[in-house]
């Protein structure tokens with residue numbers, strides 16, 4: 001069976017005035033359907049860079065990224081947009097909600113782009129809001145919601161089109177411990193009940209500990225890939241054999 | 242999806258109310274200018290057409306006296322003025338339906354306590370035929386009355402109104418230069434002429450009567466104009482030539498002598514006028530269109546600013562699956578909405594101004610459905626044309642770079 005996603009020697013260079021900077025030095029990782037995993041690593045190690053490539057927001061400078069066996073380099077702009085729309089749900093560290101839209105409209109927005117009729121998408125958006133515990137706040141603007149509430153709206157939005165893959169870049173970074181745990185529990189439930197593959201970038205060992213697999217990145221290279229042992233979580237692990 | 246995007250475009254404009262309103266102002270002024278210009282041009286054209294319609298078709302007007310170039314007039318006794326028998330001779334030409342000699346003197350008309358300065362035209366019954374003018378009430382005088390020099394008069398509506406007000410003028414008397422005339426007819430209304438003169442301010446009496454009693458030069462039988470009705474438009478030019486030849490012969494003009502009469506082809510004049518007025522209204526509309534283009538550039542400017550400001554929003558939309566086409570459509574819709582709302586307001590403002598202007602200059606301005614349709618079509622094109630570039634810029638952003646901004 002082909003992996004849900006497979007990164008093969010992925011390199012990412014950033015061009016700047018000071019020349020090019022290599023953020024990823026050849027990352028090879030593959031993730032099966034239904035996995036629940038964490039990406040860890042020090043600040044600046046390339047975690048977000050990796051997530052953006054996995055989320056089809058950015059493209060590798062070199063190497064290949066296959067989603068469900070298809071090399072994403074061969075996909076057209078429209079196909080990539082389609083993939084971002086209903087194949088992959090992205091939860092950002094900074095929420096990235098549209099400030100002018102209500103919570104309900106934010107959650108419904110991906111369904112606008114996938115052409116779901118209005119009545120249906122509003123009903124579904126309302127159900128998603130309820131599932132993240134915000135069924136009573138459909139009309140609130142992001143500015144009227146707390147950080148945790150905004151992050152839950154973002155999670156609801158990422159689930160709008162039933163994606164197979166949920167990517168979360170430091171989803172609990174801006175939240176207090178308690179709300180962090182709630183959001184995490186939400187991911188766990190999605191993974192267990194609906195079989196959604198979940199990849200979380202985190203600095204928090206507690207968060208990583210709750211997953212089944214940890215990938216540690218350092219200086220743009222995979223430094224550890226395996227179960228969430230204490231050594232892996234706290235960064236003392238050697239490169240996996 | 243379109244409905245949702247329209248709603249979103251609307252809320253984006255509302256979010257920047259003042260800016261949107263100022264941007265629309267450019268379109269409003271442009272559209273109002275075009276509507277106003279077309280309305281004025283159309284009004285002028287309509288007026289010209291009405292004047293033409295009141296002229297009678299295929300009409301030639303022969304007037305006495307040559308052009309006064311050099312200050313030289315034909316000497317006395319050389320037949321410098323038109324005579325009634327000239328009209329009779331013209332009437333016998335091929336393709337001439339009728340030729341009506343007429344003369345006209347300004348005079349004070351008195352009826353009971355009322356008096357009014359007007360023009361008294363003396364002519365023959367054919368005058369009404371040639372000018373396609375009929376009575377609304379009563380009758381015109383007959384050939385017999387004309388030849389007999391009967392003291393009867395036919396009144397234009399303005400004159401009747403000034404002299405008799407609401408009373409029926411038929412059968413009443415009107416005194417002109419001390420002579421009493423019985424009013425036998427009331428002419429239908431004709432409205433304004435080319436120069437804006439009131440063509441209903443007139444009294445028509447038999448030519449013989451006018452020459453004998455009002456002008457006092459009966460023996461010379463000299464008249465001012467001969468109105469000639471020609472059978473068809475094609476015959477206008479040949480008949481003009483025939484009249485020239487005929488009158489030169491009758492007036493015994495030698496080759497090289499200047500004409501002592503002029504033949505005017507009113508159809509040619511009105512054609513020129515029609516062409517001129519439509520050219521003028523086109524020119525006016527073109528001037529208005531320049532402000533429309535300026536308005537369109539304003540929209541482009543604001544849309545570019547908007548795209549820059551909302552780069553992050555664009556990134557978010559792309560990250561959750563908006564295609565480039567959808568992003569482009571969103572910004573195009575906003576530009577289109579700006580231009581079309583601006584157009585709607587502009588049409589209203591332009592119509593209002595046209596009505597004001599019409600009241601000020603005293604003729605009907607004319608806001609046609611055609612002008613409004615054109616305004617909307619042009620505004621939509623401007624919205625799309627000037628929205629395209631900013632929208633394409635938005636659509637070309639890379640999702641990750643837009644998100645990072």
Ligand SMILES: Nc1ncnc2c1ncn2[C@@H]1O[C@H](COP(=O)(O)OP(=O)(O)OP(=O)(O)O)[C@@H](O)[C@H]1O
Nearest residue numbers: 014015016021023042043044045046047048049050
């Ligand atoms: N657009 C960019 N242009 C140039 N360099 C970049 C760009 N984005 C990231 N980098 C560099 O690439 C490296 C990896 O960045 P990345 O954001 O992936 O780190 P990270 O692991 O997510 O860090 P953090 O935990 O702080 O979020 C960093 O050194 C960063 O400076």
Ligand SMILES: [Mg+2]
Nearest residue numbers: 047048049169
């Ligand atoms: Mg990061």
